[in-house]
Amino acid sequence: MTSPLASPITLPNGSVLPNRLGKSAMTEGLADKFDLPTPALMQLYTTWSQGGTGLLITGNVMVDKRYLERAGNVVLEDNNNLELFRNWAKQGTVAGNHLWVQLNHPGRQCPRMVSTTPLSPSDVQLDILGNFAKPRPMDQSDIEEVISRFITSAQLVKEAGFSGVQIHCAHGYLLSQFLSPKINQRQDQWGGSLENRARIIRRIIVGVREAVGADFPIGVKLNSADFQKGGFSLEDCITVARWLGEDGVDLLEISGGTYEQLSLIGVEPTDVRESTRKREAYFIEYAEQIKKSAQIPVMITGGFRSRDVMEQAVAKGEVDLVGLARPLCTEPDCSTKLLLQSMQSLDCYEDKLVLGSGFWGNNSSSNVIKAINSFGQVGFYYWQIIRLSKGLTPQPKLGTFMAFLKHMTNDFKLNMKRKFG
Numbered sequence: 001m002t003s004p005l006a007s008p009i010t011l012p013n014g015s016v017l018p019n020r021l022g023k024s025a026m027t028e029g030l031a032d033k034f035d036l037p038t039p040a041l042m043q044l045y046t047t048w049s050q051g052g053t054g055l056l057i058t059g060n061v062m063v064d065k066r067y068l069e070r071a072g073n074v075v076l077e078d079n080n081n082l083e084l085f086r087n088w089a090k091q092g093t094v095a096g097n098h099l100w101v102q103l104n105h106p107g108r109q110c111p112r113m114v115s116t117t118p119l120s121p122s123d124v125q126l127d128i129l130g131n132f133a134k135p136r137p138m139d140q141s142d143i144e145e146v147i148s149r150f151i152t153s154a155q156l157v158k159e160a161g162f163s164g165v166q167i168h169c170a171h172g173y174l175l176s177q178f179l180s181p182k183i184n185q186r187q188d189q190w191g192g193s194l195e196n197r198a199r200i201i202r203r204i205i206v207g208v209r210e211a212v213g214a215d216f217p218i219g220v221k222l223n224s225a226d227f228q229k230g231g232f233s234l235e236d237c238i239t240v241a242r243w244l245g246e247d248g249v250d251l252l253e254i255s256g257g258t259y260e261q262l263s264l265i266g267v268e269p270t271d272v273r274e275s276t277r278k279r280e281a282y283f284i285e286y287a288e289q290i291k292k293s294a295q296i297p298v299m300i301t302g303g304f305r306s307r308d309v310m311e312q313a314v315a316k317g318e319v320d321l322v323g324l325a326r327p328l329c330t331e332p333d334c335s336t337k338l339l340l341q342s343m344q345s346l347d348c349y350e351d352k353l354v355l356g357s358g359f360w361g362n363n364s365s366s367n368v369i370k371a372i373n374s375f376g377q378v379g380f381y382y383w384q385i386i387r388l389s390k391g392l393t394p395q396p397k398l399g400t401f402m403a404f405l406k407h408m409t410n411d412f413k414l415n416m417k418r419k420f421g
């Protein structure tokens, strides 16, 4: 029997995705010192294109050079060097898949090494090991500028020949900061009610649609919830999903969490071990309500690891697309195997990426150990991305502490290269 994952899907604007597997965005850190795409990035996306995933979404590409999520981000803010982006669009679609660019602005989640004066709806600082400076609350002209930057970048994405664009409204970055009543404490038309908090996103979507025309796919990545007291809730998400459907979004990707609450990669606040089994498809329980409200195709991302679960979710209509991220770092061609039903499940390296147990473990109360574990886990995947970008095979045996060291060293180098050339 053919896998339900192998059936194509037509989006509201008429575009057809060849199958039900989507690569969710993963920041690559592969831009050059001018924040431009490199041959390494092209190699990475050719490998992923050949791996059979129907929809590839790039790692977050920034709309403003002054504010990055990390050094090594690609920036697309004007049409200088568009040829490099054209090349990326071409190399990343060699197998006939879609390649969409995820556009993002980090807001307060912009490392101090990149900016000591980040922007945010209000001046609520992100407190993680002193890595983020206190943000400046945005004034009306900052907000209008951000809106027009997203629109310009989306237009450039289309001009460069990518097959779609995704606006990043999740994971605690700027647009998700606007949605959160905890972070957005404004009293004007951009804060307060959900309608006001979502206004910037809706203005961006309407503007992008006008700029790219009716045929070009627009996606949005949204949190099902921030999982923080007083943050963006599931009820909020259900309402925003309806608005996005009405505003002409073609694909809604659902994730969850922020830097402060890493549910996006399955880290729960307490008792990780006990919840490990439950963690497959972290956000699927919210899919039905969100899908019903949005009335547009929905991709759920986070924790999908076994083919049965993916196939059932699609066959039952719970999700339209299955989003995968980390598995594509260690097995870039896993989609082909899933589609051919020659693979039952994907390796969960994330479960092994904890420094021992007790003192070193994820349950350790030490913030330093927790930070080493978090950066080590993310560093493990960054390292696999670097290897793929060099045409090498993944190195799944890399230990957490080594991954942590590699990540810190690479991050320092990227920052220095960007600052001093």
Ligand SMILES: Cc1cc2nc3c(=O)[nH]c(=O)nc-3n(C[C@H](O)[C@H](O)[C@H](O)COP(=O)(O)O)c2cc1C
Binding pocket: 024, 025, 026, 027, 058, 059, 060, 102, 168, 170, 171, 221, 255, 264, 265, 301, 302, 303, 304, 323, 324, 325, 326, 327, 378, 381, 382
């Ligand atoms: C190394 C790494 C980089 C990521 N970068 C991004 C990003 O740029 N944009 C984004 O929306 N999510 C990003 N994510 C989150 C993933 O898209 C995804 O939501 C998360 O990893 C859960 O999916 P998974 O369980 O299949 O890995 C990143 C995750 C990892 C591990």
